[in-house]
Amino acid sequence: GIQVEQSPPDLILQEGANSTLRCNFSDSVNNLQWFHQNPWGQLINLFYIPSGTKQNGRLSATTVATERYSLLYISSSQTTDSGVYFCAVNAYSGAGSYQLTFGKGTKLSVIP
């Protein structure tokens, strides 16, 4: 099946710093989503971005589908950005449906 690799696995930032999270995937995809899992476990949709670039406030994401990677940019980080960031791509289950295959996540800690 499709492989999703995220890097780095852990990241510690000083408040106000910028960061780039990377997601590599092993096959063509028609759906890629970035999620933030907050300390309470809630998965929050950040971007639906199978290709191109999107921005939402201090966050932006770029997916280069032909090269099978996506990047999530966090600018001027805040302590509330802490949590785990997941990349997920569509994968065919082999039994008639597509479901999201998740990477193992990047755990971000923003310190004051």
Add this chain to the structure above:
Amino acid sequence: GAGVSQSPSNKVTEKGKDVELRCDPISGHTALYWYRQSLGQGLEFLIYFQGNSAPDKSGLPSDRFSAERTGESVSTLTIQRTQQEDSAVYLCASRRTGTSTDTQYFGPGTRLTVL
């Protein structure tokens, strides 16, 4: 509008007992997924429902796991004879359509602890 809701939020049970977890998808969403997240891991696909089609059960880890959904409404995930390795957060997601390119929205999860 209301998001995906799940109940209970936490469940502690003894090994060997059966448990039932509930998911209420976003109203009007035809697709519903169950995932499992073990400690410190990403999410693992379990089962997918789309409208009245036969569900895709290819992710269920054993025959102790089953799920039902009536039409486009509530779904229940049942784990029989629970084992300690079943301890995890069980997440439900819904999607507006059957189109694979649409966005999935997740519920808050049920944290299951098997003693």
